[in-house]
Amino acid sequence: MVVNDLIQTAIEEIENQHWGVTKQFLEIHEVVYKDNKPKVENVKIDEEKGRAIVYFSIVGQKFYLAIYLDTKPAIAVSWIEIEPRYSIYFRATSEVLDYNELCAMTTLTPTNGWNKGDKRKFGELTYKFSCIEFLINGTPDEFKNKLEQLLDFLEQDKKGIIDLAHHANGYIQTIIIFHNGNTMLGGPMIDRKNITRISDLNLEINFDLYAEGKFYK
Template structure:
């Protein structure tokens, strides 16, 4: 079994058994998203072996993640349990005169969200007053610092 599978298995086991007091406290108030009754692991961040790993589990009905931090040496073991905010960090390019297609044609970067001036907003009651292209290199759960670094690396 590879390291990522070990982390996933250990995170699911912790959610089910609640061996840490922090897990028990979180689970008294919240539940993680489950698929067919099994806790969903949104992402496993495998840092280098000295730094360990983090398993991110989405919380049902909330915009944050339960984060289980692991040591990986000499074996996989839980170091800490906490939460990670749902954070979006992206570059937004807008124009009052250009379409989103014209905006995205100015770069080789791939836009993650686009809309044109006059398109209806998600609410359906108003329209956008400008065209837009968003560039978000890592929409998955991560720390603010890592998301910012990833965006800067992406833009570079």
């Protein structure tokens, strides 16, 4: 399958707005353009299901215009979604243990972290706790995919993650940025299998929810 064909079909929907959802959304928001074309943030292809999703950036916003496509028997738009931005990562914090001591509890390599007393990235304040974080998928994607990819990663060192949950404040952090739209935000679902996987790691999951952007006319 040629990715360019998927992108071109999705762009044609943006330009011609055959779907009412596309027209309604583009009346209040704009797609980011680069080199005179809508900027594609990610393309996800599921060969088994014959489905693809093309994600587009929105000017001044953190959520995405997601165009769903059937790939069999021919490429065609099947659905339009205003996809929230999902940020799902593991975090362990401690006011007693330092960054290196937290790292020593697991064989996994953090993607971010700091020591108690380090200066924050913005402003003059300092951190009141040490922290390590593991962010596995930072690209636009569906909630379930991101959660499962994080769990796959954490399960590579189940003992270490359980130790971090027990000896430090180890948990899964989820930040979701919705489009205000018509105030019906919806939300993700965690199926039984993934609830069991989270429980087996002795983890909690925390949700921070935000709604941004303009309301529909």
